[in-house]
Amino acid sequence: MNLAETGTRTASSPTQAMPVAAARGIEAWHVPSPVVPMIAIAFTFEGGAAQDPEGKAGTAQMLARLLDEGAGDLSSDAFQEALAARAIELHFHAGPDSVGGSLKMLVKHADEAIRLMALALNAPRLDPIAIERVRSQMTASLRYQQNDPGVMASRRYFREAFPGHPYSRPSSGTTESLAAITRDDLVAMHKTLIGRGCLKVAVVGAVEADGVAAMLEKAFGTLPEKAALTPVPATHIHDLGRRIVVDLDVPQSVIRFGLGGVAWRDPDFIPAYVLNHILGGGAFTSRLFQEVREKRGLAYSVGTSLTSHRAVAMTWGYTATKNERVVEALDVIGDEIARLIADGPSDDELQKAKDYLTGSYALSFDTSTKIANQLVQIAFEGLGMDYIARRNDMVASVTQDDIRRATGRTFADGKMLVVAAGRPVGL
Amino acid sequence: MHLYRKANVLLGPQRGFAHAGRVEAAPFGRSEAGGPEVTSFVLDNGLDVVVVPDHRAPVATHMIWYRNGSADDPLGQSGIAHFLEHLMFKGTEHQPAGAFSKAVSSLGGQENAFTSYDYTAYFQRVARDHLSTMMAFEADRMGGLVLTDDVVAPERDVVLEERRMRVETDPNAQLSEAMAASLFVHHPYGIPIIGWMHEIEELNRHHAIDYYKRFYTPENAILVVAGDVTPDEVRRLADDTYGRVTPHGSRPQRRRAREPEPKALRRIAVADPKVEQPTLQRLYLTPSCMTARDGECHALELLAEVLGGGATSYLYRKLVLETGVAVNAGAWYMGSAIDDTRFSVYAVPAEGVSLEQLEEHVDKALRGAGEALSPEAIERAKTRLVAETIYSADSQSSLARIYGSALAIGETVDEVRRWPIDIEAVSKERLAAVAERYLTPARSVTGYLMKAKELDAPVVAAAA
Numbered sequence: 001m002n003l004a005e006t007g008t009r010t011a012s013s014p015t016q017a018m019p020v021a022a023a024r025g026i027e028a029w030h031v032p033s034p035v036v037p038m039i040a041i042a043f044t045f046e047g048g049a050a051q052d053p054e055g056k057a058g059t060a061q062m063l064a065r066l067l068d069e070g071a072g073d074l075s076s077d078a079f080q081e082a083l084a085a086r087a088i089e090l091h092f093h094a095g096p097d098s099v100g101g102s103l104k105m106l107v108k109h110a111d112e113a114i115r116l117m118a119l120a121l122n123a124p125r126l127d128p129i130a131i132e133r134v135r136s137q138m139t140a141s142l143r144y145q146q147n148d149p150g151v152m153a154s155r156r157y158f159r160e161a162f163p164g165h166p167y168s169r170p171s172s173g174t175t176e177s178l179a180a181i182t183r184d185d186l187v188a189m190h191k192t193l194i195g196r197g198c199l200k201v202a203v204v205g206a207v208e209a210d211g212v213a214a215m216l217e218k219a220f221g222t223l224p225e226k227a228a229l230t231p232v233p234a235t236h237i238h239d240l241g242r243r244i245v246v247d248l249d250v251p252q253s254v255i256r257f258g259l260g261g262v263a264w265r266d267p268d269f270i271p272a273y274v275l276n277h278i279l280g281g282g283a284f285t286s287r288l289f290q291e292v293r294e295k296r297g298l299a300y301s302v303g304t305s306l307t308s309h310r311a312v313a314m315t316w317g318y319t320a321t322k323n324e325r326v327v328e329a330l331d332v333i334g335d336e337i338a339r340l341i342a343d344g345p346s347d348d349e350l351q352k353a354k355d356y357l358t359g360s361y362a363l364s365f366d367t368s369t370k371i372a373n374q375l376v377q378i379a380f381e382g383l384g385m386d387y388i389a390r391r392n393d394m395v396a397s398v399t400q401d402d403i404r405r406a407t408g409r410t411f412a413d414g415k416m417l418v419v420a421a422g423r424p425v426g427l
Numbered sequence: 428m429h430l431y432r433k434a435n436v437l438l439g440p441q442r443g444f445a446h447a448g449r450v451e452a453a454p455f456g457r458s459e460a461g462g463p464e465v466t467s468f469v470l471d472n473g474l475d476v477v478v479v480p481d482h483r484a485p486v487a488t489h490m491i492w493y494r495n496g497s498a499d500d501p502l503g504q505s506g507i508a509h510f511l512e513h514l515m516f517k518g519t520e521h522q523p524a525g526a527f528s529k530a531v532s533s534l535g536g537q538e539n540a541f542t543s544y545d546y547t548a549y550f551q552r553v554a555r556d557h558l559s560t561m562m563a564f565e566a567d568r569m570g571g572l573v574l575t576d577d578v579v580a581p582e583r584d585v586v587l588e589e590r591r592m593r594v595e596t597d598p599n600a601q602l603s604e605a606m607a608a609s610l611f612v613h614h615p616y617g618i619p620i621i622g623w624m625h626e627i628e629e630l631n632r633h634h635a636i637d638y639y640k641r642f643y644t645p646e647n648a649i650l651v652v653a654g655d656v657t658p659d660e661v662r663r664l665a666d667d668t669y670g671r672v673t674p675h676g677s678r679p680q681r682r683r684a685r686e687p688e689p690k691a692l693r694r695i696a697v698a699d700p701k702v703e704q705p706t707l708q709r710l711y712l713t714p715s716c717m718t719a720r721d722g723e724c725h726a727l728e729l730l731a732e733v734l735g736g737g738a739t740s741y742l743y744r745k746l747v748l749e750t751g752v753a754v755n756a757g758a759w760y761m762g763s764a765i766d767d768t769r770f771s772v773y774a775v776p777a778e779g780v781s782l783e784q785l786e787e788h789v790d791k792a793l794r795g796a797g798e799a800l801s802p803e804a805i806e807r808a809k810t811r812l813v814a815e816t817i818y819s820a821d822s823q824s825s826l827a828r829i830y831g832s833a834l835a836i837g838e839t840v841d842e843v844r845r846w847p848i849d850i851e852a853v854s855k856e857r858l859a860a861v862a863e864r865y866l867t868p869a870r871s872v873t874g875y876l877m878k879a880k881e882l883d884a885p886v887v888a889a890a891a
Contacts, residue, residue: 014484033483035482035483036817036820036821037817038817038818038821040821076748077739077744077748080737080738080739081739081807084737084738084739084807084810084811085803085806085807085810086810086814087810087811087813087814087815089818104818106814106817133747133748133751133754136754136777136778137754137755139754139778140704140754140755140775140777140778141704143703143704144599144703144704144706144775146701146703146704147701147702147703148596148597149596248701249700249701250595250596250701251591251595251596252588252591252592252595252596254592254596282537283528283531283532283537284516284525284528284532284538285525285528285529285532290525293585294525294581295581296581296584297580297581297582297583297584297585297588298584298588299585299588300585300586300588300589300592301592320588320591320592321588322587322588322591352529352532352533355532355533355534355535356532356533356534356535357535358535359533359534359535359536359553359554360535360536360537361535362484362485362486362535362554363486363535363536363537363552365484366483366484366486366552366822366823366824367821367822368821369821369822422596
C-alpha cells in the first residue's frame, strides 16, 4: 500500500452553486442535480432564541414548532395531512441566532410543497389548541431530559459561561418559561423573525433556475420586508478555570468543557479549525481520541468542536467517564491542551490534519440535503458563494505561525470551564 | 463503532419522528427515478459483492458486512460481536494498530463500524481514487487480525464506558433492555447488542480471537460499494484484494434458538427517582421479513405507518389530537431481522394522566383499529413509505446500508428492489388480518417508565 500518494484535491470545488434572483430582493444559491427526482430546500432567518423575551425562553422554538401546526385555512390536522399525502417533508427549527427550515419533496409535488411552506411562513394560525399541544409536548420533552446527565451538564455550562446573556438561557426553555408564553408573544416573535430582509435560501435538486426563481417568489415573496431584531451583545466564556459539579446519582459523569474560540467569519477561523481538528476533531486520529480513549480506555466518546454563534465563538468539548476516573480524564485533556500551547503540533501532524480536512470536504456535499444545508450555513455566515471553491486552498496554506496565532486566540493559557454531571470522585 | 439499532422514537416531540417503519431498510425501487442499476456477483472465495452506481460526485462508500451479530454471541459471552467490532481497529500482521484509521484520515476519508443483532459492518467514505486502498486494508483485517492484551484491556474499558453512557445512566434504555429480555423468552434478540455489564467485564482476547476465527471469512461477508464506480472496476479491485483472502471452505453456521409460541401477557416497569416524565411502551412478537409468509411483513410495515407513523397516524390522532390523553404516540416495526421480531407501540401521557389510564386508551384505540384503515389513510402511508425509497436514493450511504443490511439477513437484491411494489400491493384486508393476528395480549410486553418514590426500591434494573 502506497500511502504516499495522498494528493489533496485543493483545486476542485466540491459543488458548483449559482445565484438565482427573484423579485423583491430575494436570492437563493442553487445547485441543479437532475438525477434523483427530488428537490431539497434549506433556509434561515436571522434571529432566534436569543430574541426570546425575558422569562419566556423557548418562544422562538415554540414558534418554529407551530409553523406547521396549521396555516391559512388549513387546521393543524389538515395541514399535516396535506404534507403526508404527498410525502412532503417540512421542518422548522430555532437555534440561538436563527430560525431555519428545510423542505424536501418529489419534483412532481413541488408546487404543492411550496404552497404549503409559503402558508406556514406567511400565515401560521397559532391556534390556541395547537399552542397548548406544542407547549405540553415541549414540557414533556424537558421533563424527559430533566435528569439526563448530558442535557444537565450542557444547560449548566451555558448558564455559567454566559451569565446574564441571552445565550445563558436554553433555546428549548424551562418548564416555567414555557408556561409563561402567550399567543401574543408568539405573534410578536413571528413578526420579529420571519421577514425576507434577512433570509438565506439554498435550493438543490432536479429543478432549473427559472423554476427556482418562481419558487422563491411564491414561498417568500409576500413576507414583510425587514424584521426588527434586538441586538445581542458580544460576550465571552466567563469563569475559565472553574470546575462545576451537577450532582446526579449515575455511575458515569458526563463532562462538558469550553475554551475560547474564533468565529467562522474571522480570518483566523481556518487555522483555529485545523488546530481543533488536531486536538479533538471528528477523526479517530485526534489527540484526545488517542490519549483519552485509545491509550487509556477512559471514555467511549471524546472530542471538541469549534462553534460560532453570532455573539461568541468557543471551543466546546465533551466526554463521559466513570465517576472514579473523571479527574484523570480531565488531567489528560488539560495536558494535551497544554502541550499544544507549549509545543504546537508537529509538522507531520499539521500536514495530516490539512490532508484530512481538504480531502474530506467533498463528503459534506454528497446528498442534496447536505448540499443545501452547507450552502445556507455559508450564506448565513456571510462568507460568499466562492467560499466553497476557496476553502480547501485556505486550509492547505495554514502554517505553523497561523497555528500559533490561533492557539493564542483560542486556548490562551489553557484554562477551561468544566461542568461534570454525575458523582465525580475528587473533583 | 456504535451499536446499530432503531433510534429511540419514544419521545420524538418533533413531528415526523423519522417515521420508524423500515427507514433503514427502505430500498430504492423501480420508481419514477428508474433507480440505480445495481449489480451483484460472487468472488471465487465466496465473497458476495454488490455495486450501486452514483456518479453525482467523485466519492465512494465502501462497506463490508459480516453475517454475524449479537444474536450469534456464544452463551455467556454477550457483547462479543460488538467488542470484536471495536478490536478490529487494533492492527494486523501487516499493519500496526491505528494504521488503517490513519490512512483513512490522511486520505480525507471517514470511517466507522456498527453492530446489530444480525450483522456487523465496517465502512469508509472516500474520494473514489482511494477505493483500492480501502479495499486493501479491509481485506487485510478480514484474515490477519492480531490482538494483544495491551490493546484488549483498554478497549474493554471503552466498551464498559459505552454501556454506562447508553444504558447505566438512562432509565429509559434500562426499560428497553428489560422489555426485550421479556419479549424474547428464549431467542437471543432478548440480549442487548452491547452485552450485559457482568459479561462484558469478563470478555478477553481468547474470546475475541475464537469468535473472529469462526465468523470472519470471505464466505460470510458481503462487500457493498456505492458511488462513482463501475461494476467491472469494483470486480477487478476486489479480485486483487479480497480475492486473495483464503476462505474457510464453507460459510459458518448461525445457531439460533427458536422463540416458542407466546402464551403470557407480560408487564414490567422501571421505577427510578430520576424519571420526571413517565412513558408507556408496548412490544409485540411478530414475524420478520424473513419469517413472515404471504407478504405479512409488508403488511406489518404498512400497519406501523398507518397506526403510528407521524402526526397524521391513527394513534397520534386518537390519543394526542382527539382525546388529548397523550402528548405523543406512535408505532414502529423492526421488519429487517432474521428471526421473529418486534412491533412497538408507544405513548407519552399528558399531564395528569396515569400510565394505567393511558394504557386503557391505547388498548381501546387498538381494538378499534379497523377505523384506522380508511382508504385515504392507507394511501397516505403507502405514499410516504414509497417516497422514502426515492429520498434514500439521494444518499449513496443510505443505499449501501439498505442493500448491505438486506443481504446480511438473507434477502435478495430483487426483493429489495421489489419492496415499493410489494408495499403498494398490501390490501386493507391484509392489514386487518395482521393486526388481529399479531397485536394480541399474549404476544405482548407492556413497559412503564415511572418515577420511583423516595421509599420505593427500584423495580427492574434501575441504576444503583
